[in-house]
Amino acid sequence: MRLISRRARYLLGLATLALVVAPLIFVKGQYGGSDDQGSAAVAASRPGFHPWFEPIWKPPSPEIESLLFALQAAIGAGTIGYVVGRIHGAAKEREAQNNKKASPTDVAT
Amino acid sequence: MHIMEGFLPPSHCIAWGAASAPFLVHGAVKLRRVMREHPQARLTLAASGAFTFVLSALKMPSVTGSCSHPTGTGLGAVLFGPPVMAILGAIVLLFQALLLAHGGITTLGANIFSMAIVGPWVSYGLWRLCTSMGLSMAIGVFVGAAVGDWATYITTSVQLALAYPDAASGFTGAFLKFAGVFALTQVPLAIAEGFLTVLVMNALSEKTQVLEDLGLVRGRP
Numbered sequence: 001m002r003l004i005s006r007r008a009r010y011l012l013g014l015a016t017l018a019l020v021v022a023p024l025i026f027v028k029g030q031y032g033g034s035d036d037q038g039s040a041a042v043a044a045s046r047p048g049f050h051p052w053f054e055p056i057w058k059p060p061s062p063e064i065e066s067l068l069f070a071l072q073a074a075i076g077a078g079t080i081g082y083v084v085g086r087i088h089g090a091a092k093e094r095e096a097q098n099n100k101k102a103s104p105t106d107v108a109t
Numbered sequence: 110m111h112i113m114e115g116f117l118p119p120s121h122c123i124a125w126g127a128a129s130a131p132f133l134v135h136g137a138v139k140l141r142r143v144m145r146e147h148p149q150a151r152l153t154l155a156a157s158g159a160f161t162f163v164l165s166a167l168k169m170p171s172v173t174g175s176c177s178h179p180t181g182t183g184l185g186a187v188l189f190g191p192p193v194m195a196i197l198g199a200i201v202l203l204f205q206a207l208l209l210a211h212g213g214i215t216t217l218g219a220n221i222f223s224m225a226i227v228g229p230w231v232s233y234g235l236w237r238l239c240t241s242m243g244l245s246m247a248i249g250v251f252v253g254a255a256v257g258d259w260a261t262y263i264t265t266s267v268q269l270a271l272a273y274p275d276a277a278s279g280f281t282g283a284f285l286k287f288a289g290v291f292a293l294t295q296v297p298l299a300i301a302e303g304f305l306t307v308l309v310m311n312a313l314s315e316k317t318q319v320l321e322d323l324g325l326v327r328g329r330p
């Protein structure tokens with residue numbers, strides 16, 4: 001079942017892009033992570049605060065960390081692309097077979 | 110919305126873990142049933158898990174001048190139900206806690222509760238509400254995914270405020286402070302997630318009968 005028209009699809013894609021790009025153009029900021037700001041707010045409200053447990057393993061550098069984040073996104077995006085491709089491929093095949101069945105020569109016999 | 114390793118007192122870690130556990134058990138049972146009863150939907154299930162995997166890795170800029178990430182749990186919550194998302198969300202959070210030092214093992218229960226339980230249930234509930242009111246599938250999915258994303262961050266604010274109430278203004282003051290960090294930043298990102306969820310669900314369903322097979326819409330008459 002189709003949820004939205006082809007035109008709505010382009011509009012939604014553009015709107016999504018605009019929502020993410022607009023802040024970069026119009027708002028000056030540090031663009032730090034809100035997760036870290038949350039942790040900082042905890043530390044600020046409790047002077048001398050120390051987390052009582054440390055991560056067992058930390059990416060050794062920001063480069064390795066961004067590598068792992070990129071890997072996570074790539075695995076996810078790759079899977080979605082694979083699934084959508086397979087679904088659409090299967091639909092095309094079904095369509096082709098239906099057309100063959102419904103071809104005039106078959107109907108005549 | 111990730112609460113970092115060691116940032117919740119041990120008693121809170123245990124309490125949120127205990128609160129999440131029954132949802133995970135329920136989710137595991139439901140997940141097995143979905144795989145058994147809808148083998149043809151396995152690809153769609155993989156895509157739903159992949160969607161939350163991608164989106165929770167993307168930290169995107171917001172109007173407040175800081176970055177945050179969407180959750181991507183609305184898609185699977187609508188398609189397969191919130192219990193299934195509890196499992197898929199927990200897998201993503203575990204991956205990030207172990208390999209990225211993002212979130213944590215001690216705070217896993219609390220993070221599962223906000224991202225993999227509250228978010229999906231809010232998404233699912235609002236989607237049901239919208240479609241039962243006669244609104245279109247697309248609008249229901251958009252509202253569900255967007256508000257579910259936002260509700261996840263509100264839950265995180267509640268969790269932090271419960272653990273660290275303000276000396277003067279108590280829970281409410283602390284909640285407003287943490288919500289000030291999370292909730293406003295999340296608004297445009299939640300809307301973007303709503304749009305993206307509609308696009309991906311459309312891509313998964315426009316050439317197939319998956320929505321009919323899963324009982325989300327009535328089959329063709």
